[in-house]
Amino acid sequence: MIRLSDTLILALAKLRTRRVRTAITVTTAGLLFGGMIATLSVVQGTIKSVEEFSQAGFGSRYIVSGTPMPANNGLMQDKQVQARAVQINDGIIADKVKQAKKMGATYDAKSEPQPVTSYDDQEPYLNMMHPAAKQAIEEFRDKYPSAGEKEFRALALQYDAKAFYSSANIAPRDGNLIQMKDGKEEFDSRKQQELDNADSRSGRMPIGDSLVLSPDQLTNPFMAPGHKTEFEKNIIPVVLPYSIVQELLKLEPLAKTASASERVERLKYVREHAKDASIDVCYRNTASQEKIASIEVQRRVASQVKSDKNTPAPSLLYGYPATDTCGDAITTKDSRSTTEKQAMEKQQQFERLFNKNVDPAQRKLKLQVVGVAPDAPGSGAQSSSQPVAAAMDIVTLLASSSLYGQWAVPDGLFKKTANYDELRNLLQTRSLAGFAESMFQTYYAEFDSADQARAFIKEQTCSFDSSECTKRSPFMLTSFGSNSIALEDAKHAITKGFQIVASIVAAIAVIVMSGTIGRVIADGRRETAVFRAIGAKRLDIASIYSVYTLLLALRVLIFATVLGLGVAYVVDILYQKEATVQAQLAFGVDNNNAFHLFTPWSGEIVIVLGLIVITSLVAMLFPLLRNIRRNPINDMRDE
Amino acid sequence: MGGPKKVSDKKIKAFIDLFDNHAAGAVKAIRDYHLAHEKLLTAGLIKATHSGKLLLSVQDLTKSYKVGRQKVEALKGVSLDVYEGEFIALTGSSGSGKSTLLQLMGGLDKPTSGSVTVDGVVLTKMSDRKLSEFRGRTIGFVFQFFYLQPFLKLGRNLEVAGMFARSKRHDRKDRISELATAVSLADRVDHLPKELSGGQMQRAAIARALFNNPKIILADEPTGNLDSVNSQAIIELFEKIRTEFGTTIVIVTHDKEIARRADREIQLRDGVIV
Structure with missing residues (x-):
């Protein structure tokens, strides 16, 4: 057989024929494969960077959170529960009437709200806030308890969970926690309402609904x-979302046009100074809240009284406490007669009898920031107007690590508070009336692999609309902390997508290249005939064209690699800074690692390079077989 | 005259010297000489080159192929012996089967029946691979349209035949300069074919055919694409080759001049020798 060096000489000569066509082919195939390489380089580079950054947050931990579903979702319309609520209510009212008579207290049974309400044609429903309704529901829950930690563990163990945690919403059983903006209470109800509205517009929940007592394992990364x-005393440690800490540090949110370095500086600043941030919170029980609220009413009445001389002035008046104390209302005037005082005392005794907390209680608390978690993905708090932002939002959503906007109270640290037991008694797990305690409880299971976690979610999660699943698996399961499972899925999807795109690109490339190779081989028929005449074997001809094809493939390969990696590199240079900031924000880290959108080498890129060679050889195969099978004489006769 | 052989040698020597230095002048001189000493020269050459050893033998060769739906019988039983050192012209009108015969003699095509034996080897029984190898070493082909590689320099073009024969690179280099000198193209070795004239290209093609030192050269209308001056030079070159290297030459031609100067003229008509 002909020597390789000689084959090379002849193949190179062949490569000089049909130059324009060859150039077009190399360009077209190069663009196709180059595009693939560029995309792969950026995607793989991004994934690699995400994985590197992930080490900072929950990273490669696969945690699934489970929220128990209530045993029955239709409690409000449940006839039995309604009937029981009415029965309880009737009992209480009868009791109250009896006691009021006995104590000489004023009581109007007709003014009592009813536990079951119905509007016109609608089905009657349970008034969940009504004490009798609460009791009826609790009885029901006791009879049909929601699934708890035991059940969750049993389910997760089927998927080889290796660790378990649990967290719970905590809130005052009676009353509310109100943020003291700038350390001051706002007593004007309209102004307070405005503040609340502003909060809800920015997607922030009231503090009372936000605090989550979390195991340290979940808060440590932040x-x-x-x-x-x-x-x-009275200080509660919290890990807060980034944007809230920024606000507490009295920093204006950066403009959307802020540069990458400005934002990274801000992130560093916020993390460094987070330990100095705190929120003053005023806890008031219902009685305390009502007493404060009554001041506004009293003042309104007083202004009317002034204009109407016939109405006697009220005998008991309250005034606001100092705004920064979270204190009880101050009695400003008490001209009650002894009879009045006795009647009021009697009334209070009567109400105490029926569980109503008539003694105002309040306490100034401080939420001390001990950590910063990235904002909940997709909250928009960290988006920028840069073109890369949209893509990075997806990356953020996919790869960030966060507590989903929770105000997490690290359990272990909280225990270090001087009056922990007292506070824990104040902030209890059960919060909102009528809802099962378990609904505010979240269980976590940690797995070794994404596959286990995914299977657990997929096979055991219960959706809201399925009443059947409550029996089978009564938990709503989602991946928690980081979207490492989603990242795994994305990797799978990318691999699959890559296979599809690679097949299409390869098919197009085969067509484009076989056009040119076929042409060159067809052009060379007579030459083949001459070569055969002067002693070339079929194998010699085949090796010349194979080397020719490989040289062509080499050109495509070089062009595609230079183009692909070049484009990816440019993308990296253009957007690396921005992406680094986005990633630092998303993962809440201020390390010095750069987030690269580029990787010079990955298994997939090697596959593309191999694909170029294989594609070229496939493109060559048919024309070559046809060529060497021909009788050389036929091609001479064509002349 | 001192005998045909002496005259012949002298003439050839003079021709070669002249040809190497000044082709057109040499050709003219030789043609004039031919006209004067035609008989002597021809007779002398036969005597000088014919060894009497059978080199190529064609037995009852037939070849038919299809053109569209029609079956064409190109050869209808041709038998022919060619001796070592002979210079044979195959002539005949178009379609007489002379080119087909030449191709079968070179093993480029398979006959429908009959056999071709070259240097004691029966070509018709050989495998494609063996045949290619044999052809590379034993037979040199020259075509009407030269078929040089347009993107290879002349030297490389000559070398191609050596590539397929796997001859050593060093030997090839020597052979290139030797042959280029023999066909008066020594100063053109680094030129591309497009920089050569038609006559130069055909001389290069002949040099390529000679590269592996074949026993026989089969040329298909080698002067068909050349003007008369260049044709003349080519004929002279073939004669020189036969004389210098003892190569047997079979030429398919319409050129009466070649036919006249050949040792034998074999004429075909409708697929048979007449």
Whole structure:
């Protein structure tokens, strides 16, 4: 057989024929494969960077959270529960009438709200806030308890869960927690309403609904440097979302046009100073809230009284406490007669009898920031107007690590608070009336692999509309902390997508290349005949064209690699800074790692390079077989 | 005259010297000489080159192929012996089967029946691979349209035949300069074919055919694409080759001049020798 070096000489000569056509082919195939390489380089580079950054947050931990579903979703319309609520209510009313008579207290049974309400044609429904309704529901829950930690563990163990945690919403059983903006209470109800509205517009929940007592294992990734570890009385440690800490540090949110370095500086600043941020919170029980609210009413009445001399002035008046104390209302005037005082005392005794907390209680609390978690993905708090933002939002959504906007109270740290037991008694797990305690409880199971976690979610999650699943698996399951499962899925999807795109590109490339190779081989028929005449074997001809094809493939390969990696590199240069900031925000880290949108080498890129060679050889195969099978004489006769 | 052989040698020597230095002048001189000493020269050459050893033998060769739906019988039983050192002209009108015969003699095509034996080897029984190898070493082909590689320099073009024969690179280099000198193209070795004239290209093609030192050269209308001056030069070159290298030459031609100067003229008509 002909020597390889000689084959090379002849193949190179062949490569000089049909130059325009060859150039077009190399360009077209190069663009196709180059595009693939560019895309792969960016995608793989991004994934690699995401994985690197992931080490900072929950990273490659596969945690599934489970929220128990109530045993019955239709309690409000449940006739039995309604009937029981009415029965309880009737009993209470009868009792109240009896007691009022006995104590000489004023009581109007007709003014009592009913536990079951119905509007015109609608089905009657349970008034969940009504004490009798609450009791009826609790009885029902006791009879049909929601699934708890035991059941969750049993389910998760089927998928080889390796660790378990649980968290629970905590809130005052009676009353509310109100943020003291700038350390001050707002007593004007309209102004307070405006503040609340502004909060709800920005998607923020009231503090009372936000606090989640979390195990340290879930909050540790987000602890701020140098945070406090010992807490005085009434101080509760919290890990807060980034944008809230920024606000607490009195920093205006950066403009959407802010540069990458500005935002990274801000992130560093926020994390460094997070330990100094805190929120003053005023806890008031219902009685305390009502007393404060009554002041506004009293003042309104008083202004009317002034203009109407016939109406006697009220005998008991309250005034607001100092705004920064969270204190009880101050009695400003008490000209009640002894009879009045006795009647009021009697009334209070009567109400105490029926569980109503008539003694105002309040306490000033401080939420001390000990950590910063990234904002909930998709909250828009970290988006920028840069073109890469949309793509990075997807990456963020896919790869960030966060507590989903929770105000997490690290369990272990909270225990270091001087009056922990007292506070824990105040902030209880059960919060909203009528809802099962378990609904505010979240269980977590940690797995070794994405596959286990995915299977657990897929096979055991219960959706809201399925009443059947409550029996089988009564938990709503989602991946928690990081979307490492989604990232895994994305990788799978990318691999699949890559296969499809690669097949299409390869098919197009085969057509384009076989056009040119076929042409060159057809052009070379007579030459083949001459070569055969002067002693070339079929194998010699085949090896010349094979080397020719490989040289062509090499050109495509070089062009595609230079183009693909070049484009990816340019993308990296253009957007790396921005992406780094986005990633730092998403993962809440201020390390010095750059987020690269480029990887020079990956298994997939090697596959593309191999594909170029294979595609070229496939493109060559048919024309070549036809060529060497021909009788050389036929091609000479064509002349 | 001192005998045909002496005259012949002298003439050839003079021709070669002249040809190497000044082709057109040499050709003219030789043609004039031919006209004067035609008989002597021809007779002398036969005597000088014919060894009497059978080199190529064609037995009862037939070849038919289809053109569209029609079956064409190109050869209808041709038998022919060619001796070592002979210079044979195959002539005949178009479609007489002379080119087909030449191709079968070179093993480029398979006959429908009959056999071709070259240097004691029966070509018709050989495998494609063996045949290619044999052809590369034993037979040199020259075509009407030269078929040089347009993107290879002349030297490389000559070398191609050596590539397929796997001859050593060093030997090839020597052979290139040797042959280029023999066909008066020594100063053109680094030129591309497009920089050569038609006559030069055909001389290069002949040099390529000679590369592996074949026993026989089969040329299909080698002067068909050349003007008369260049044709003349080519004929002279073939004669020189036969004389210098003892190569047997079979030429398919319409050129009466070649036919006249050949040792034998074999004429075909409708697929048979007449």
